[in-house]
Amino acid sequence: MDLTVDAAREQWRAEVREWLAANVPAEPLPSLDTADGFAAHRDWERRMYDAGFAVVTWPERFGGRAVDLLDWLAFEEEYWAAGAPVRVSQNGIFLLAPAMFEVATEAQLERFMVPMARADEVWAQGWSEPGAGSDLAALRSRADRVDGGWRLNGQKTWSTRGTFADWMFGLFRSDPRSLEAGSSRHRGLTYFLLPLDADGVTVRPIRQLDGEPGFAEVFFDDVFVPDDQVLGEVGKGWSVAMSTTTSERGLTLRSPGRFMASAERLLDLVRRTPQASGRAVDDAVDAWLDADAYRLYVLDTALRAMAGEQIGAESSANKLFWSDLDVRIHDAALRLLGPAGLLTETADARWLDGYLFSLAGPIYAGTNEIQRNVLAERVLGLPRA
Amino acid sequence: MRLQPDEDALEFAAAVRDLLSQTCDAQALRAAWDSVGQGASGRDDGRVPGLWKRLADMGVAGLVVPEELGGAGLDLTGALPVFVEAGRAALPEPVVGTSVGAALLTQAGGAVAHEWLPRVAAGEAVLALADGHDALVVGGQWADLFLLGDNDGVRAVARDDVDVDSAPSIDPGLGLARVRVHAGAGAPVDNADGRRAFDWACVAVAGELVGLARAMLDRAVGYAKVREQFGKPIGSFQAVKHQLADVFVATSFAAPVVNRAAWSVAHDLPTRSRDASHAKYAAGRAAAQAARTALQVHAGIGYTYENDLHMWLKRTWSLASQWGTTDWHKDRIARELLGG
Numbered sequence: 231m232d233l234t235v236d237a238a239r240e241q242w243r244a245e246v247r248e249w250l251a252a253n254v255p256a257e258p259l260p261s262l263d264t265a266d267g268f269a270a271h272r273d274w275e276r277r278m279y280d281a282g283f284a285v286v287t288w289p290e291r292f293g294g295r296a297v298d299l300l301d302w303l304a305f306e307e308e309y310w311a312a313g314a315p316v317r318v319s320q321n322g323i324f325l326l327a328p329a330m331f332e333v334a335t336e337a338q339l340e341r342f343m344v345p346m347a348r349a350d351e352v353w354a355q356g357w358s359e360p361g362a363g364s365d366l367a368a369l370r371s372r373a374d375r376v377d378g379g380w381r382l383n384g385q386k387t388w389s390t391r392g393t394f395a396d397w398m399f400g401l402f403r404s405d406p407r408s409l410e411a412g413s414s415r416h417r418g419l420t421y422f423l424l425p426l427d428a429d430g431v432t433v434r435p436i437r438q439l440d441g442e443p444g445f446a447e448v449f450f451d452d453v454f455v456p457d458d459q460v461l462g463e464v465g466k467g468w469s470v471a472m473s474t475t476t477s478e479r480g481l482t483l484r485s486p487g488r489f490m491a492s493a494e495r496l497l498d499l500v501r502r503t504p505q506a507s508g509r510a511v512d513d514a515v516d517a518w519l520d521a522d523a524y525r526l527y528v529l530d531t532a533l534r535a536m537a538g539e540q541i542g543a544e545s546s547a548n549k550l551f552w553s554d555l556d557v558r559i560h561d562a563a564l565r566l567l568g569p570a571g572l573l574t575e576t577a578d579a580r581w582l583d584g585y586l587f588s589l590a591g592p593i594y595a596g597t598n599e600i601q602r603n604v605l606a607e608r609v610l611g612l613p614r615a
Numbered sequence: 616m617r618l619q620p621d622e623d624a625l626e627f628a629a630a631v632r633d634l635l636s637q638t639c640d641a642q643a644l645r646a647a648w649d650s651v652g653q654g655a656s657g658r659d660d661g662r663v664p665g666l667w668k669r670l671a672d673m674g675v676a677g678l679v680v681p682e683e684l685g686g687a688g689l690d691l692t693g694a695l696p697v698f699v700e701a702g703r704a705a706l707p708e709p710v711v712g713t714s715v716g717a718a719l720l721t722q723a724g725g726a727v728a729h730e731w732l733p734r735v736a737a738g739e740a741v742l743a744l745a746d747g748h749d750a751l752v753v754g755g756q757w758a759d760l761f762l763l764g765d766n767d768g769v770r771a772v773a774r775d776d777v778d779v780d781s782a783p784s785i786d787p788g789l790g791l792a793r794v795r796v797h798a799g800a801g802a803p804v805d806n807a808d809g810r811r812a813f814d815w816a817c818v819a820v821a822g823e824l825v826g827l828a829r830a831m832l833d834r835a836v837g838y839a840k841v842r843e844q845f846g847k848p849i850g851s852f853q854a855v856k857h858q859l860a861d862v863f864v865a866t867s868f869a870a871p872v873v874n875r876a877a878w879s880v881a882h883d884l885p886t887r888s889r890d891a892s893h894a895k896y897a898a899g900r901a902a903a904q905a906a907r908t909a910l911q912v913h914a915g916i917g918y919t920y921e922n923d924l925h926m927w928l929k930r931t932w933s934l935a936s937q938w939g940t941t942d943w944h945k946d947r948i949a950r951e952l953l954g955g
């Protein structure tokens with residue numbers, strides 16, 4: 231065991247901290263789910279990009295710093311501790327990019343990575359459909375072969391930031407026979423990259439629990455997509471998608487820094503709430519401890535991954551833990567705040583926003599029930615129903 | 616950086632695990648439990664005959680005794696995997712108590728250490744820690760030397776200078792005894808840091824609790840694969856699956872907390888006590904959840920003395936309450952985080 235942090239890493243952390251201290255906007259940016267807020271968040275991403283902090287793990291030729299997972303974790307801790315804005319480009323840089331680096335052609339990398347990193351092109355995820363949620367492989371939106379490319383028809387839904395995004399990465403059924411009885415539904419899917427202003431695309435905003443149009447449904451009506459916007463092989467969309475899912479549940483979607491920062495703020499809230507109920511205090515301490523446990527678990531996973539170990543279905547454990555933790559952090563905060571916690575225009579309203587957002591954690595990126603099935607079947611080896 | 620114990624420590628623990636799977640399987644454990652009250656002196660009640668000698672030959676008795684005094688010279692991070700194996704086997708031997716005592720004597724050095732540590736490493740002397748002059752002591756039944764912590768520091772008291780009364784508990788494999796020290800008995804252990812030894816013990820026991828949690832999860836999963844109802848293995852029912860998945864999560868997230876605490880205690884970091892309490896708390900909670908779930912999944916058969924599961928349940932309950940209850944550790948952390 232060796233938990234000493236070497237000087238080069240400390241120096242990296244200090245560099246990040248210094249830049250954030252000088253650059254994080256003093257006032258929170260307007261909500262990401264408004265046109266103004268979206269633009270303000272794009273500007274922030276460009277500033278990060280220009281300073282070399284937008285995509286620190288990426289290769290230098292795409293504006294990254296090629297840092298390893300440990301330095302990334304330190305970056306994230308500093309980022310959230312500094313109270314920096316949420317990342318408008320997160321679908322692209324955290325979910326799509328890992329799949330791109332695995333299977334994209336050189337031309338695709340040249341075309342897409344820098345605009346993704348600068349948030350010149352913000353990406354939305356187009357997987358879920360009205361009839362395909364947990365059972366994603368039931369999806370029916372289809373892609374038909376045409377000269378030079380594909381024609382897309384169908385509907386996607388719950389696409390986060392779809393209202394204001396520029397591009398979408400989506401799964402479509404390119405082989406309709408794969409839905410027939412006796413064939414594998416996971417085959418016959420293809421992964422597409424497409425601009426949301428293409429002819430035949432209709433984006434309809436959907437207001438989320440907080441009343442803001444945080445996601446969208448997207449309709450496809452004979453949308454042409456050229457061959458060079460297929461990611462990976464035709465018919466292999468499922469496995470490309472699963473490489474995204476591994477990173478989504480695993481390390482990159484929710485770094486510990488985020489929960490550590492919230493848990494620290496929660497303890498501050500306890501300290502300035504003298505009449506706090508013992509039960510809420512107790513839950514706050516639990517949340518802080520679990521944020522610390524999450525940090526250690528992810529550190530251990532990162533170290534094992536860096537040592538060459540394959541990280542598999544255990545990433546489901548990760549997703550279960552952080553999503554439950556996030557709800558408990560915010561739930562404790564709202565209980566400490568009492569009726570004032572439900573006011574929407576106060577300085578403490580960030581707890582309410584955070585609470586509403588935390589409630590989505592057990593739903594998106596594969597519901598927690600699905601994650602438990604995955605753990606039970608693939609890690610514990612229990613039989614399928 | 617590395618948060619896992621070192622490879623050689625893991626390899627050593629794997630060898631211990633092999634030995635225990637041969638010498639201390641459920642049948643041997645049951646026999647050990649049944650031996651209570653059968654022997655003449657009661658000294659070795661609840662133990663597996665001959666096992667301590669074999670463990671000592673392997674180096675387990677002297678795990679943390681310095682090499683120059685005949686031990687393996689490991690620190691807590693290196694010893695931890697062995698404590699996990701002790702938990703996995705619900706081992707009825709004083710591995711943890713002796714190691715804690717040896718760590719304390721090693722830290723203090725001096726005459727008592729030089730007199731006793733070689734005997735500890737050779738498997739000839741067993742140690743136990745006592746909290747005060749009249750205390751319930753884990754392994755008290757078996758100990759040759761008691762290290763007694765009080766406000767004045769630590770004293771070493773030989774068995775002749777204490778009264779030991781066995782304290783029958785739900786876990787006969789714990790060597791639990793009420794120990795009363797004769798007035799003025801024993802010698803002071805100069806420079807002994809009793810508080811650090813306490814934190815050391817908490818982490819070691821947390822390691823045992825992680826091993827217990829894994830063992831109970833394995834048992835429950837194994838049972839869920841073979842027990843059939845409604846024409847299928849019960850492990851195919853989601854209500855069963857999800858409970859077991861939750862135990863897997865709780866256990867997976869406790870282990871790194873325990874590892875980190877071993878490092879903090881071994882290096883005497885400023886966060887040492889908080890990290891140790893976090894370890895005991897997280898492992899205590901995970902093991903308690905594993906115990907509840909394992910019993911629920913076994914149902915009727917799990918509620919019997921005939922099935923082996925109960926020995927792991929009872930060890931879990933015992934260790935969760937010893938060395939500061941799970942709640943006590945939580946309170947200690949809360950005080951440190953919030954002041955007051």
Ligand SMILES: Cc1cc2nc3c(=O)[nH]c(=O)nc-3n(C[C@H](O)[C@H](O)[C@H](O)COP(=O)(O)OP(=O)(O)OC[C@H]3O[C@@H](n4cnc5c(N)ncnc54)[C@H](O)[C@@H]3O)c2cc1C
Nearest residue numbers: 355356357358363364388389390590593594595597599600
């Ligand atoms: C805030 C938010 C953002 C999102 N962003 C995106 C996005 O950007 N792009 C995108 O494509 N999708 C997105 N989603 C959609 C999300 O992935 C789906 O909501 C999710 O996969 C669940 O699908 P569903 O809503 O259809 O629920 P259903 O699948 O209908 O599930 C309903 C309930 O049944 C349970 N259930 C279903 N099947 C099983 C089973 N086999 N075993 C046990 N329980 C089961 C579920 O766990 C759930 O509790 C987002 C969702 C939210 C809430």
